[in-house]
Amino acid sequence: MFQFKRTLLTAVLALAASAAAFAQTQTLDGIERMARSGISPIYAGNEVKGYILYAKADKADRKNDNYRLDFYDQDLSKVSTVTIQKPSGKYFLLQNSFNGTAFGLYFYNRKDKTLEIETYDTSLKKLGTKVIEDLSKADNMMIQQRLQSTDNNETMYGGLNLEPVADKGFVRNSFDGMMKSYALQMYDNNLNPKWRLASDPKSKYYESIVINEVNDKYLVGTIMRRDGMMSRKIESYMVAIDVNTGKKVLDQPVESSKTEQLSLSSFTFDKDKREFVAVGEYYKPDDKPFVQKSQGFYIKRFSEAGKPLGVKPYSWQKEVKAALPAEAKASMDDGYVNFTHSIVKGADGKMYIVAEQFKIVADGLGIAATALGGRGMSMSKGFIGNMLIFELNPEFGLNAIKFYPKDRSRSVLPSGTGFMGAGLLGQIMKSQGDFDYQFLQRNNAGSLFNVVYINYDKEKGEATKKVIGNISFGENGQFTIDKIDGSSSATSSFVYPAKPGYVMMVDYLKKQSQLGMKLVKLNI
Template identity: 65%
Template sequence: MFVKQTLLAATVALAVPAALHAQTQTLDNISRVYRTAIEPVYAGNEVKGYVTYTKGDKADKKNDNFLLDFYDQDLNKVSNITLQKPAGKYFLLRNAFNGSAFAMYYYNSKEKTLELETYDTSLKKLGFKAIGDLNRGDMMATQQSFMTQGNDGEGGGGLMGGMTLFPVPNFGFVRNSYEGMMKGYNLQMYDDKLTPRWRLSSDPKSKFYETVSLTQAVDKYILATVLRRDGMMSKKINAFMVAIESATGKKVFDVPVETTNTEQLSLSSFTFDPVKREFVAVGEFYKLNDKPFVNKSQGFFIKRFSEAGKPVAVKNYGWHNEVAALMPAEARPSQEDGFVNYTQSIVRGSNGKTYIVAEQYKVVGDGLGIALTALGGGASVSKGKIANMLVFALDPDYKLTDIKFYPKDPSVAYVPPGAGLMGTGLLGMYFRQSGQFDYQFTQKNDANSQFNVVYINYDKEKGEATKKVIGNVAFGDNGQFKVDKIDGTSNATASFLYPAKPGYVMLVDYLKKEKKMGMKLVKLNI
């Protein structure tokens, strides 16, 4: 008799024997792995397991084997199934988990369709849906998703977004699509069995070109950033903050980041504070005649809005006054060298303090790219440089009280041809979407009293091979900031880092020649 196990039941059942096993797993006969093929499974804020989707050996001349495996938080295998797909015709765009169901999102190149499949936590199939009649905009976005995934990104596409599947706890999954030549967007919510729940689309009468990026599901809302332009090639881009009711698809908040004529702002992050019942925006401010994303900003801001969309408060933090007063001396050279800060995450502690995690980057001219362009080549004339980590600490009244600076060796980020003209702010969004920042993730415990910011530093010592160092910044209610560094250097074809159970991270190494994928839990020394 088959007994269905829920995720938590499976985790509890394996909790005792798990302590007796090494916290590693090795998968053989794996022919391909992308970062997006491994999805952490959460209960609350904490990781309770993983689902992996990998390509195995061929089933026969006409079919490929794909392996769907579910592991608990200690990397014990809970369940697994093998799926067969026509050889060379299926490409995974996204693998998502919403707390109750797993979803696989494919492109079927044979039928030229998008396909969705969902499974429960015992890996029993729940639903299937094929989407055909893709327009040119959808096909362009699908190609962007392929390109990003090949760069080990998040599968989210390029500068204007790709084809994504967004998990919403307790409700289902949201799929995006485009109108015509990406002039507008459509959002379709499905439940766990892929039955449509609601649909939200751009206003067909709008004069703007609009793209949407879903960023967070929190409380009863799905949060998004919408970019609006007067035309497809327009360089004037206006950022809007949008909140959608998860249950109904009703848009309840659609506010521009610039709410007065005396503001010149960019938007880095938009979130919701369920304790204060406020929407919170973070970005950078500029001189009125300067161009956001192009000229150097004057500092960063925090804007707060009520659930009804009314402004509650706005506070600016100037680089040369509030920030400079607390900026560590070792951080000042990078600020003076033209690096800007990209907000990677915002967390609020149980003590009411707010922490903003940022990473420095800038865009510079690429000598080789300039030379090739002069010779008629299509290379980019710009490249990105990714640098140091910072944590800004604010008290419950949003007063800046501390800045922590964590230096790391610069790494290079790819800038697509022509994108250098978009300015550094939008390129920061592109680097995030394409997985080129060194920041990996922020872990937090269920009490919101302890946080871990995990990043990678490619340590380049003169005369030595580059080392891959896993950095971890731990902070929280105890008021202490501690740093841990772990050597993650390997000879793997590809390596990926994921959140794990409290006190750990999970490191995945893929060896293409040996066709092996290894997963291991690495203990943080803090």
């Protein structure tokens, strides 16, 4: 989440006041192509205060296409717009992001086989352009996967993201070599290089980094290290990088002793307590994290210097099972495990962990094809299950577990992943966009939270319905569920965070070249 400066927010609201008050909807004609990444919410603190939209429009002439760059306020009133011309069929948008003072557009140039970044200020005046030519084999592989993906499946596994840094610029993540190592490059708003951090080229390890969050002080992430590309021994490291200097202030394993066997699924920074918080799963002493089945999950806290401050384990068979509603226990007995999506802390000190169930099973068709000499098929497949919210008191005691059933959906796993454990496969499923969880939004007071997910409701004898679920909870101690009919005849449909009490739903109709945006009020 990235903050507007006060003067910027005042200017935005003043501009928006001249537009139609409380527009709440927008219908755009002449939109030739639209993907999820074309729209990004703009935040003031934790609350949505607007949107930036980038979409392909009509042709400018025989050799050039028009693209529109629109800036909307929180009520979908248009603040400003510009038209950008680019050579036909040459550019593909990878990402659209905002850091509080500048917008960043991240493209792949199909013709020149380069990456390009463009930045704009809030009046949509262009600030800078950067062309990246030195792409590794792994970079190109990730780009090709992205080009072949559908509009609903845009995430690239492990890298090639453009992360906004509040008011300061953007960080680009990439690979070195054939996924042997990672590299991070920081640019200011004008795309001048500020710092670069990369894996040690002399290291024997294969490394990849997942960026969990970027705040005004740290880039916080998790590094997976293994001693070979196909190694089954994967170690989880916590990393924190000073966004001003690019220097690591923390790079250490989550385990504090030889008796601990831990995986790391989430790592965040608690600004109030000035400490890092790690969440993952723990295993028997002789088990391998990400490979064997875990014994439970844990919360572990560290000082800014990396010193352990405390750890709290929660056994699946004891604390967790005792707190589970009766209807949830059947899924645990059926082999489902939990994937942590979000960790948030309320103003009252309570912590909430948002998780979604999944399990990995053998794929009979893939096994048979492999046995017959077939290639390119995975011997495993994934199933996505129900939503769970763990509520912890300020002393990290497990108060309650809320269970929200939904219909099972599937995940197609890449070939060669059959040897991996469930924990690592969960990360891959997330990177592919397979989970039904969409996002978590909260108000600036930290008193109200909303978790939004999608359920494909399958009633016997009826067509599958797309239902958008919203779970609301906070300081009042109440958990409420709201369900919105998301069924649509549109080519593509997306849901985005919105101002408090709302979500934004978007439908794109390719045949009509039309995009519809609307704010939908939640029942909270």
